[in-house]
Amino acid sequence: MVSYNSAKEDIKRTADIVELIGQYVQLRKAGRNYVGLCPFHAEKTPSFTVNPERQTFHCFGCKKGGDIFSFWMEYHNATFPEAVKDLAEKYHVMITERFSESAEQKKASQRKLFYNINEIATDYYRCTLKDPDKGIQARAYLKKRTVSNEIISEFRLGYAPAEWDGLTRTLRKKGIALDMAVQVGLVIPRKNGGFYDRFRSRIIFPIFDLRQHVVGFGGRVLDNSLPKYLNTPETPLFHKGELFYGLHVSFKAIREKGRAVIVEGYMDCLALKNHGFQEVVATLGTALTDRHVRKLKGYAKEVFIVFDSDEAGKKAALKSLPVFSNEGLSAKAVVLPDGQDPDSFVNENGLKGFLELLDHASPMFDFYLEQKLTHRDSDEAKIGVLKESLPILSEIHEFSLRSLYVRRLSERIGIKEDIVWLELKSFEKKSSGKTNGANLKERITGSMVERRFDDLHILNLLIHYPQRVCRLMDCNWKIILCDPAVLDIVETFFQQYHKKERFLPEDLLDSLESDAARKELREALLENSHYSDEEVEQALREIEGKVKQIQIAASIKKAREQGNIEELKQLFKLKAQNMKRE
Ligand SMILES: [Zn+2]
Numbered sequence: 001m002v003s004y005n006s007a008k009e010d011i012k013r014t015a016d017i018v019e020l021i022g023q024y025v026q027l028r029k030a031g032r033n034y035v036g037l038c039p040f041h042a043e044k045t046p047s048f049t050v051n052p053e054r055q056t057f058h059c060f061g062c063k064k065g066g067d068i069f070s071f072w073m074e075y076h077n078a079t080f081p082e083a084v085k086d087l088a089e090k091y092h093v094m095i096t097e098r099f100s101e102s103a104e105q106k107k108a109s110q111r112k113l114f115y116n117i118n119e120i121a122t123d124y125y126r127c128t129l130k131d132p133d134k135g136i137q138a139r140a141y142l143k144k145r146t147v148s149n150e151i152i153s154e155f156r157l158g159y160a161p162a163e164w165d166g167l168t169r170t171l172r173k174k175g176i177a178l179d180m181a182v183q184v185g186l187v188i189p190r191k192n193g194g195f196y197d198r199f200r201s202r203i204i205f206p207i208f209d210l211r212q213h214v215v216g217f218g219g220r221v222l223d224n225s226l227p228k229y230l231n232t233p234e235t236p237l238f239h240k241g242e243l244f245y246g247l248h249v250s251f252k253a254i255r256e257k258g259r260a261v262i263v264e265g266y267m268d269c270l271a272l273k274n275h276g277f278q279e280v281v282a283t284l285g286t287a288l289t290d291r292h293v294r295k296l297k298g299y300a301k302e303v304f305i306v307f308d309s310d311e312a313g314k315k316a317a318l319k320s321l322p323v324f325s326n327e328g329l330s331a332k333a334v335v336l337p338d339g340q341d342p343d344s345f346v347n348e349n350g351l352k353g354f355l356e357l358l359d360h361a362s363p364m365f366d367f368y369l370e371q372k373l374t375h376r377d378s379d380e381a382k383i384g385v386l387k388e389s390l391p392i393l394s395e396i397h398e399f400s401l402r403s404l405y406v407r408r409l410s411e412r413i414g415i416k417e418d419i420v421w422l423e424l425k426s427f428e429k430k431s432s433g434k435t436n437g438a439n440l441k442e443r444i445t446g447s448m449v450e451r452r453f454d455d456l457h458i459l460n461l462l463i464h465y466p467q468r469v470c471r472l473m474d475c476n477w478k479i480i481l482c483d484p485a486v487l488d489i490v491e492t493f494f495q496q497y498h499k500k501e502r503f504l505p506e507d508l509l510d511s512l513e514s515d516a517a518r519k520e521l522r523e524a525l526l527e528n529s530h531y532s533d534e535e536v537e538q539a540l541r542e543i544e545g546k547v548k549q550i551q552i553a554a555s556i557k558k559a560r561e562q563g564n565i566e567e568l569k570q571l572f573k574l575k576a577q578n579m580k581r582e
Contacts, residue, residue: 004080004081004084004095004097005097006096006097007084007088007093007094007095007096007097008069008084010088010091010093010094011068011069011084011087011088011091011093012055012067012068014091014092014093015068015087015090015091016052016055017050017051017052017055017056017057017067017068017071018034018050018052020068020071020072021036021050021057021068021071022034024039024075024210024298025037025038025039025048025298026255026297026298026299026301027050028046030046030049032051032052032053033049033050033051033052034049034050034051034052035047035048035049035050036048036050036298037297037298037327037328038059038061038062038064038294039075039294039295039297039298040059040062040064040074040075040294041059041061041062041064041294042290042294042326042327042328042397043061043327043328044327044328044398045328047059047060047061048060048061055067055068057070057071060506068087069083069084069087072086072087076209076210076211077239078211079104079105079107079108079111080104080108081104081105081108082108082111085108086211110236111236111237113180114180114183114184114235114236114237115213115214115215115237116176117171117176117180117181117184117186118184118186118206118213118214118215118216118217118237119214120170120171120174120176121167121171121186121214121217122156122158122204122206122214124158124166124167124170125158125159125160125167125199125204125206125217126156126157126158127158128158128159128160128161128166129152129157129158129159129203129204131161134159134161135159135161137222138159138203138222141203141222142157142203145267145271145343146271146274146347147267147270147271147274148274151270151273151274154249155205155206155246155249155270156206156214157203157204157205157206158203158204158206159202159203159204160197160199160200160201160202160204160219161200161201162200162201163197163200164196164197164200165195165196165197166197167181167186167187167197167199168181168187168195168196168197171186171187178195181195182195183235183236184216184232184235184236184237184238185198185216185217185232185233185235185238186198186199186217186232198230198232199217199219199230201221201222202219202220202221202222202230203219203220203221203222204217204218204219205217205218205219205220205245205266207232207238207243207245207284208248208249209237209243209248210247210248210251212248213237215232215237215238215243216231216232216235216237216238216243217231217232218230218231218232218245218266218284219231220266220267229265229266229285231284231285240284240285240286241286241289241291241292242289242291242292242295243284244262244281244282244283244284244292244295244296245266245269245281245282245283245284246269246270246273246280246281246282247281247295247296249278250278250279250280250281251299252278253278253279254279254281254296254299254300255299255300256279257278257279258300258301258302259279259300259301259302259303259304260279260280260281260296260299260300260302260303260304261277261279261280261281261303261304261305261306261334261358262280262281262282262283262288262296262303262304262305262306263280263281263282263283263306263342264282264283264285264306264308264341265282265341265342265343266282267343268280268282268306268341268342268343269281269282271342271343271346271347272342272346272354274346275346275350275351275354276351277346277351277354277355279300281296287316287319287320288305288320288323289323290323290326290327292323293323293324293327293329294327296329297327297328297329300329301329301330302329302330302331302332303324303329303330303331303332304331304332304333304334304358304361305317305320305331305332305333305334305364306334306335306336306342307333307334307335307336307367308336308341313335314368314371314372317333317364317367317368317371318364318368318388318389318392319392320364321364321365321368321392321396322392322395322396324364325396325398325401326395326396326397326398330363331363331364332361332362332363332364332367333361333362333363333364333367333368334357334358334361335357335367335371336357342354345357365405365408365409366408368389369385369408369409369412372385372388373385373412373413382413382414382415383413385409385412385413386409386413386415386420386423389405389409390423390424390427391427391431393405393406393409393424394424394427394428394431399456399530400530406420406421406424454480454481454482454543454546455481455482455483455486456486456524457530457539457543458472458477458480458481458486458490458543459486459489459490459520459521459524460524460529460530460531461530461531461536461539461540462489462490462493462505463505463524463529464529464531465529465531465536466493466497466503466505468536468537468540469493469540470494470497471540472540472543472544473494475543475544475547475548476547476551477490477543477547479547479550479551480543480546480547480550483520484514484516485514485516485517485519485520486517486520488512488513488514488516488517489508489512489517489520489521489524492508492511492512492517493505493508496508496511505521508521509521545578545579548578549575549578549579552571552574552575552578553575555567555571556568556571556572556575559571
């Protein structure tokens with residue numbers, strides 16, 4: 001791309017990639033680079049690396065990388081011209097060149113128009129709220145809900161009056177093509193021609209992205225009519241599955257405190273802000289997605305989710321569990337007393353009461369178990385909890401975490417851990433059988449490479465205790481591995497270990513030939529150790545024992561075929577000894 005070259009160079013000279021990316025991702029210095037958790041894929045161990053010397057970034061996990069412009073485009077879902085414009089503004093660089101006509105430029109100017117329409121609408125709703133006649137009820141409502149004037153102006157709250165075409169007329173007056181306003185979800189075409197306003201008789205909450213643009217709106221009724229909340233539908237600017245209400249303001253406080261509180265409604269979010277609690281955001285009436293969590297973990301180390309104490313709240317808690325576990329963000333559940341929401345709670349009990357709730361929050365899975373098992377501990381209830389937990393557990397990728405939850409579940413419901421594992425395996429088998437044609441390829445490759453515990457454990461040991469794993473070289477370790485990718489890694493490891501002065505497991509990535517092996521190793525590199533220092537010896541002995549058992553079994557088979565009774569006797573003795581030692 002040749003356009004904007006001089007602006008691009010000017011920005012590059014002024015901007016610092018570490019400072020820029022550091023605003024969105026928590027970076028820490030690691031040697032000459034900075035590392036953090038990748039905002040573009042799920043990971044728990046930082047593989048997202050920023051290089052200040054070259055002013056580039058690269059993620060070793062998902063392979064995304066580039067310069068500040070690539071980062072800006074990827075993170076904000078922006079076009080290249082938008083990235084140049086945003087960064088030029090940020091670093092006070094003048095753009096003197098014109099951008100060449102291109103599809104990218106057309107997209108950028110269309111989005112500029114969309115933002116402009118949203119701005120006009122925001123102003124229109126604000127004016128209506130201030131209007132002595134039209135806004136009177138809405139102002140009274142906000143006052144009743146103790147929303148301060150500072151909050152109203154900081155969040156640019158507004159009011160959509162009880163008119164069918166108030167905004168439509170305003171947009172038309174400003175020369176906006178109304179079919180463009182349809183595309184941002186503000187007006188709706190009539191069947192017989194013409195347009196009408198989507199939002200009517202509602203308090204309006206503009207929703208901002210992290211570039212501080214209004215990308216959509218939420219509207220709440222003043223009375224009890226339904227729907228209580230109405231949002232902008234999915235548009236080119238508005239993606240519910242990754243937006244948080246309030247994050248454009250809260251991100252600084254969240255970064256400072258290291259924690260974020262997630263509530264369900266706009267009013268809940270504003271009520272907490274009103275009481276001086278800053279690190280809060282609201283979801284836009286959708287379930288939490290991995291994109292939500294990835295965005296948040298750029299700022300927070302710990303997340304508190306405020307749930308309703310009803311059945312739907314418990315289900316939502318359980319559902320969001322794998323989203324957090326898989327992104328490595330610790331999540332706790334906060335439960336409010338029956339019939340209360342954060343808004344009413346904080347207004348009644350003040351900030352102190354709310355902070356006490358946070359202090360008593362339990363980890364998400366414990367919360368679910370506590371909620372489910374306090375009152376009815378019949379066998380049916382326990383089996384019900386087991387069944388409900390299986391799909392959730394099967395979504396947790398990290399083996400050690402999964403084991404932890406299986407153990408906890410088994411303790412709480414009093415069903416043996418082995419049985420829980422068996423149920424989990426059979427659930428996974430069943431659900432993988434149900435997958436449709438679209439996943440066929442995945443299914444085929446999945447069944448060809450059946451991952452086995454031994455493979456994963458050896459790989460994990462090799463990464464965290466390479467020196468101690470070396471001794472396996474002397475036993476016939478190959479016979480217990482079944483994944484060819486893992487076999488490849490272990491073989492390469494044994495070849496390389498003694499050649500290097502200082503062995504780093506990640507260095508193996510360059511030596512591996514197959515993509516499957518590299519992927520396998522990359523994944524394994526992201527996992528914590530399955531064993532403590534003291535447990536390693538036992539783990540290695542178990543592996544050696546298993547190898548020996550397999551060898552003895554093979555020899556027994558052979559001796560049987562040959563009818564060699566003496567040999568068989570010896571082998572059985574050996575087998576018994578070996579089992580005892582294990
Ligand atoms: Zn990544």
